[in-house]
Amino acid sequence: MKILQLNAWTGRIKGALLDFFEKNKFDVICLQEAVWSNRDDILENFCVTVDQIKQASGLKNISKSPNWRMRFVDENGIVQQGNVILSREEIVSEQTESIIGQNKELHNADDLKAHDYTLQIVKLASGISVVNHHGYWLPTPIGDKTTVKAMKKVAGYVRQIEGPLIMCGDLNIIHGSPAMRELDFLHDLTEEYNIDNTLVGLKFNGKVACDHILVNKEIKVHSFETVNDLISDHKGLVAEIDY
Numbered sequence: 426m427k428i429l430q431l432n433a434w435t436g437r438i439k440g441a442l443l444d445f446f447e448k449n450k451f452d453v454i455c456l457q458e459a460v461w462s463n464r465d466d467i468l469e470n471f472c473v474t475v476d477q478i479k480q481a482s483g484l485k486n487i488s489k490s491p492n493w494r495m496r497f498v499d500e501n502g503i504v505q506q507g508n509v510i511l512s513r514e515e516i517v518s519e520q521t522e523s524i525i526g527q528n529k530e531l532h533n534a535d536d537l538k539a540h541d542y543t544l545q546i547v548k549l550a551s552g553i554s555v556v557n558h559h560g561y562w563l564p565t566p567i568g569d570k571t572t573v574k575a576m577k578k579v580a581g582y583v584r585q586i587e588g589p590l591i592m593c594g595d596l597n598i599i600h601g602s603p604a605m606r607e608l609d610f611l612h613d614l615t616e617e618y619n620i621d622n623t624l625v626g627l628k629f630n631g632k633v634a635c636d637h638i639l640v641n642k643e644i645k646v647h648s649f650e651t652v653n654d655l656i657s658d659h660k661g662l663v664a665e666i667d668y
Contacts, residue, residue, distance in 0.1 A: 426666050428453045430593035430638050431652070432559070432659040434628075435460050435506060436473030442656045443473055446481035451663075452513045453549075454482060455593035457559035459509040461489065464502040475509050484511035490521040490545035492559060507543065508557045514549040521545055522582055525561050525575050544579050546586065553589045553668055560596035566633045568597075568604045576604040584610065589643040589668035595623075595636050595659060611639040614664060618649045627658040638664050 429451045435458050436442060461475040462468045469477065479487055492507035510516070526541035545557040561568070561575045576596075583592060592611060598604050600616040615623070615637045623636035636659055640646060645667045652661030 426452045426553075426668070428455070428555075428591060428593070428638065428664045428666065429652075429661055430455050430595075430636060430663075431661040432457045432595040432636065432657055433459045433473070433478075434657040434659065436478075437658075438656055439473050441654065443477060443481050445652075445654050445656045446478055451482065451484070453555055453591075454478070454484060454509075454511040455555065455557040456509040456511075457557070457595045458506060459489075460504065460506050461509075462497060462502065462504040464498055464504075467498055467502070468504060478509075479511060482511060484513055486512040486514065486516045488512075488516055488519045488545065488547050490543045490557070492526075492541045492543055508545045508559055510545060510547050510555055510557050512547070512549055512555070514551055516547045517550050519545070519547045524558070524578050525571070542575065544582055546582065553591065554586045556583055556586070556590065556592035556594075558592070558594040558596065560594060560598060560635075562597045566597065566599045566602065566635050568602045572598060572602065572604040573607070576607040580607040580610075583608070590641045591644060591664070591666065592639040593637070593662075597635050599634050600637075608639060611641055612644075612646075614638045614640065614646060614649045615662065620651060620662075623651065623660045623662065625655060625658055625660060629658070636660065636662055638662050640664075640666065644668050 622632035
């Protein structure tokens, strides 16, 4: 199984991002900062939408977990941004848990400050669970007490999952952060494969390995690498696994 982790950066790098998905085949794609709307016909003029990624990737099964939304064009148009999992396998169950902020059902489209950091969990037909999370952001990749509290809540949900598990996300912290100790029951491939940077310098300078793929002991990893294509302000991560 080939898995991609990518903060899509709201699909800003449109042509390169779509070209990447058309040329590369994955079995599971975990995205953060992905965008969709009930007015995709207009939104597509500005960025890559989830529907476009779905078509380009050829993955027909999808789960969406919005973190933020706003009105767009007119009072009936709503744009949403958040976590998305696309899969070649059927998704047999899905859940979203609020970690920090408002529950997604309570978001007011007129309140631009209404934001959540949700935890997305799906189970595929084969029995593997896929977890997707966009971590709490601070200017420092070490985080603070709130970061630790948030990751402890994430870990509480993840620990309840039985069977093979893979967790993806732009967690907004490096492996050395105290908050990452909450996930030490998983193998952090970003750390184990000595990835020291997952940013490309378009928005933030410096080397920060804030994107992660983590697996439990039931997952066998064959390869792990970063994506060198310029498709976002983050590098993508690709893992090939068995379970």
